[in-house]
Amino acid sequence: EAVIWLEHYLEKYDKQMIVVSHDRNFLNAVTTDIIYLAQQKLTYYKGDYNTFEHTMKENLRQQRKAYEAQQMKIQHMQEFIERFRANAKKAPLVQSRVKALDKILRNELIDEPEDEHAFRMHFPPPEPLGRPIIAVDGVGFRYSPETPLLFRDVHMGVDMSSRIGILGVNGSGKSTLINVMMGKLRASEGSVTMNPRLRVSTFSQHHVDSLDLAKSAVQNMKELYPGHEPDEFRAHLGRFNLSGELAIKPTRTLSGGQKSRVGFALMTWRLPHVVVLDEPTNHLDMETIDALIDALREFKGGVVVVSHDQHFVNSVCDELWVVGDEKVSRFRGTINEYKNRVLTK
Numbered sequence: 001e002a003v004i005w006l007e008h009y010l011e012k013y014d015k016q017m018i019v020v021s022h023d024r025n026f027l028n029a030v031t032t033d034i035i036y037l038a039q040q041k042l043t044y045y046k047g048d049y050n051t052f053e054h055t056m057k058e059n060l061r062q063q064r065k066a067y068e069a070q071q072m073k074i075q076h077m078q079e080f081i082e083r084f085r086a087n088a089k090k091a092p093l094v095q096s097r098v099k100a101l102d103k104i105l106r107n108e109l110i111d112e113p114e115d116e117h118a119f120r121m122h123f124p125p126p127e128p129l130g131r132p133i134i135a136v137d138g139v140g141f142r143y144s145p146e147t148p149l150l151f152r153d154v155h156m157g158v159d160m161s162s163r164i165g166i167l168g169v170n171g172s173g174k175s176t177l178i179n180v181m182m183g184k185l186r187a188s189e190g191s192v193t194m195n196p197r198l199r200v201s202t203f204s205q206h207h208v209d210s211l212d213l214a215k216s217a218v219q220n221m222k223e224l225y226p227g228h229e230p231d232e233f234r235a236h237l238g239r240f241n242l243s244g245e246l247a248i249k250p251t252r253t254l255s256g257g258q259k260s261r262v263g264f265a266l267m268t269w270r271l272p273h274v275v276v277l278d279e280p281t282n283h284l285d286m287e288t289i290d291a292l293i294d295a296l297r298e299f300k301g302g303v304v305v306v307s308h309d310q311h312f313v314n315s316v317c318d319e320l321w322v323v324g325d326e327k328v329s330r331f332r333g334t335i336n337e338y339k340n341r342v343l344t345k
Helices: 002-011 024-030 049-084 088-108 174-181 205-209 217-224 230-238 256-268 286-298 310-316 335-343
Strands: 033-038 041-046 134-141 151-158 163-167 189-194 200-203 274-278 302-306 319-324 327-331
Touching: 002 024, 002 335, 024 049, 024 310, 033 049, 041 049, 049 088, 134 174, 151 174, 151 189, 151 327, 163 174, 163 310, 174 274, 174 302, 200 256, 205 256, 217 230, 217 256, 230 256, 256 286, 286 310, 302 310, 310 335, 319 335
Parallel strands: 163 302, 163 319, 200 274, 274 302
Antiparallel strands: 033 041, 134 151, 134 189, 319 327
C-alpha cells in the first residue's frame, strides 16, 4: 500500500525527478522519459515504460531485418567470388566483389542484435496430487497467549492449479499467514491439513542471502542436495539461464538477478507441488521478471506469491487475499481495483 501511495503522490509531483525501478506499473504511472543503460551507453526515449518497450521491440525488429539482409548480401557475394574466381573473363567483376566484401567486413558489418527478451526459465513439473493439497479451516494465529490474534477464522485452500496473491500492508501478517499455511507455524485456532506427499519450496531474499558466496552455484546445490553428480546440477541450472561459466564461478561474482536465479534453481530441485515466493522480483531486471512470469504461468504446480510488484501479481495471480484488521479475506477483483480501493480509504 505504501507503493500505491507513493505512485499516487508522484503522479501529482510538479518537479523534476529521477527514478530507478524495475516495477513496470510504477514506471508507467510516474515517468515521462526513459533513460536506458546497456553496454556502457545511455539511450533516451520519450514516453512511459510501455512506450519504451514498444520502441525497443520495433528497433530490434529493424536491426534484425538489416542484419539478415546484409548476411544474405555477404553470402551472395562470397558465392559469386568462389564461383568465378578462376574465370579470366569475370576477373574484373570478381575483384570488384572482393573489394566490396572487404569494405563491408572491415567497416560496415552489422552486429547480430541480441534479444534480451528471449531469456527463459523453466520450473520442472511435479507428479500430480489430489485436491486440495492444503486446506485451511477456521484458522487463527497469535504468537503467545498474551498477544491478540493476528487473524482469525481463515478458510482457504491451495491446489496444483492455484495462483494466489497475498496482499496487505507491511507488518499485517502476510509472512505469518504463509508460515501457518505451510506448517512452519502451528495455528492457534482451527486446522491446516496437508496431503502427506506434499512438497513445498519457498523463495525469499533470505534464501538468496544465505548462499555461500565463495562457492559456485553448483557447489551450493551439492552442499544442500548431496549424492548427485555436478552435471545434474549444471543441467538444472541451465533451465534458469545459468549455463557455462555462470554455474561454476563464485557466487559473489554473480549479479543480484543471477543470484536470485540460483535461488529459483534451488527452490525447484525437489520438484515441489507448491512454490511460495516472498518478494521474488527484488533485484530482478525487467527481462528476468518477464521470464519468471512466463515460468510460473507454465508451472504445473501451485503458486503462492507475496509481492509489491503490481504487474507481477496481475500477470501471475488469479486469486487475491488481503491480510489486515485481524482477518484474511478474499478480494474478488483485480489488482487495479484493489489499488483504487486503497486510494479511496
